[in-house]
Amino acid sequence: MQTGRNPAFLPSYWAAMTDRPMFYSRDLAHQILGAHLLGLDAENFSMLRHFAGSATEARGWYPLWAFEFDGTPAAIDYRSDDDFVREIPAPFELVEKAVEQYRWTGDARFLLDPVIARFLRTTMTSFVGLHDPLGTGVAGERGTGDFFAGTATYNEVERPPYLQVAADGIASQWAAHRALGSVGEPVVEEEFAAWNRARAAQLDEHFSDAWWSPDERHYTAGFTAEGPVSGFRLESTWFPAVKGILRAGERADAHLDFLRSGVEAAPPANIEAFTYLPEAFLRYGRDEEALRWIRFLAASRADYPEVPFTHVAHVAAGLTGLEPGAARGVVRTRSHLPAGEWLEVGNVPVGGSLVGVRHDGREATEFQVTGGPGVIWTPTWDDGQISTIEVPSGTRVRASAGGGVVRLPIR
Numbered sequence: 001m002q003t004g005r006n007p008a009f010l011p012s013y014w015a016a017m018t019d020r021p022m023f024y025s026r027d028l029a030h031q032i033l034g035a036h037l038l039g040l041d042a043e044n045f046s047m048l049r050h051f052a053g054s055a056t057e058a059r060g061w062y063p064l065w066a067f068e069f070d071g072t073p074a075a076i077d078y079r080s081d082d083d084f085v086r087e088i089p090a091p092f093e094l095v096e097k098a099v100e101q102y103r104w105t106g107d108a109r110f111l112l113d114p115v116i117a118r119f120l121r122t123t124m125t126s127f128v129g130l131h132d133p134l135g136t137g138v139a140g141e142r143g144t145g146d147f148f149a150g151t152a153t154y155n156e157v158e159r160p161p162y163l164q165v166a167a168d169g170i171a172s173q174w175a176a177h178r179a180l181g182s183v184g185e186p187v188v189e190e191e192f193a194a195w196n197r198a199r200a201a202q203l204d205e206h207f208s209d210a211w212w213s214p215d216e217r218h219y220t221a222g223f224t225a226e227g228p229v230s231g232f233r234l235e236s237t238w239f240p241a242v243k244g245i246l247r248a249g250e251r252a253d254a255h256l257d258f259l260r261s262g263v264e265a266a267p268p269a270n271i272e273a274f275t276y277l278p279e280a281f282l283r284y285g286r287d288e289e290a291l292r293w294i295r296f297l298a299a300s301r302a303d304y305p306e307v308p309f310t311h312v313a314h315v316a317a318g319l320t321g322l323e324p325g326a327a328r329g330v331v332r333t334r335s336h337l338p339a340g341e342w343l344e345v346g347n348v349p350v351g352g353s354l355v356g357v358r359h360d361g362r363e364a365t366e367f368q369v370t371g372g373p374g375v376i377w378t379p380t381w382d383d384g385q386i387s388t389i390e391v392p393s394g395t396r397v398r399a400s401a402g403g404g405v406v407r408l409p410i411r
Helices: 026-039 042-055 089-105 114-130 167-181 190-210 235-243 250-265 271-283 289-302 306-319
Strands: 022-023 067-069 078-080 222-224 227-229 330-332 342-350 354-360 364-371 373-380 389-392 395-400 405-410
Touching: 022 026, 022 395, 026 042, 026 089, 026 306, 026 342, 042 067, 042 089, 042 114, 042 167, 067 114, 067 364, 089 167, 089 342, 167 222, 167 235, 235 250, 235 271, 250 271, 271 289, 271 389, 289 306, 306 342, 342 373, 354 373, 354 389, 364 373, 364 389, 373 395, 389 395
Parallel strands: 330 373
Antiparallel strands: 022 067, 222 227, 342 354, 354 364, 364 395, 373 389, 395 405
């Protein structure tokens, strides 16, 4: 954490390679949940707001790519307002993560702060309108492969043909629309929320209809003006699973098989790229594959900040399935553990309460509230069975896969 180390520093933490004392938009988006779980909400808000404020009309509504800890643009990635590193998924990820942090913290500033609120709206409207090279409503770029001119994908080792719209771009755009559509008054105007829900549905249909490659048996990595570009392309291959735009079923299964084999045949050169894999596989119930990559990352002992920050999230939220529900005060869990394994986390801040959860395989779960007003706990089991249990502060309850509930005293 950099907060307080220098009077000129913003509330912030390291979100970059270890030889770059700065924070990046992409890294922040991926570290932000782990940072919340570690108590860095003030830093998350400060950094997110700083990126939001940097997205101006002169910069094509892009936020800048990186900042020094004192808030000045990182010179390594910024030359002028029309010559700086920019990648299409980043602004959409920041929009999605603003909603995510509102849900986890209950802090309406993540959506209502004037700087952030403006960024949310301009990103989903003006930014998309300005960066729509194929006229499909999917944000993209010209396809030069030059980061300083703007690229459609996070894939920084992209090879020709350079994509004009990319799967990680449409997946991130869809996730941002979906996130904004999931909240309403008073933090998001209902008309804007409804519009985002409609746009998410349109992108979902477009991706399902136009991006599937029946011959290749996976979703295409993206498009140029000449048509689709298939093959294993790192972020463009795994981001549709990370964000959840793949509709569950045969196609999703085939794409995840393609992802698994692609990573085996051509593993990424950079360790932080692997940090997305647990999320991709957990989202679609491929728990053993996700756990394999979680363990791989832990064994790496890598000091790239994205690795430890995401490890916290993978364990405390990913394997436990712990997340805030759509309604305030609702917390969901779902065990992703194999039989014979157990996991326990405690004092997790969710919407003003502190909660803990212990999973014993997929057979039984204990849940407790140790601070705050209490929550409605919604545990889900593999068979789709859902139990809803009110848990006041200072109470521990136990639910089993068979649906039984036993109240236990706090230990």
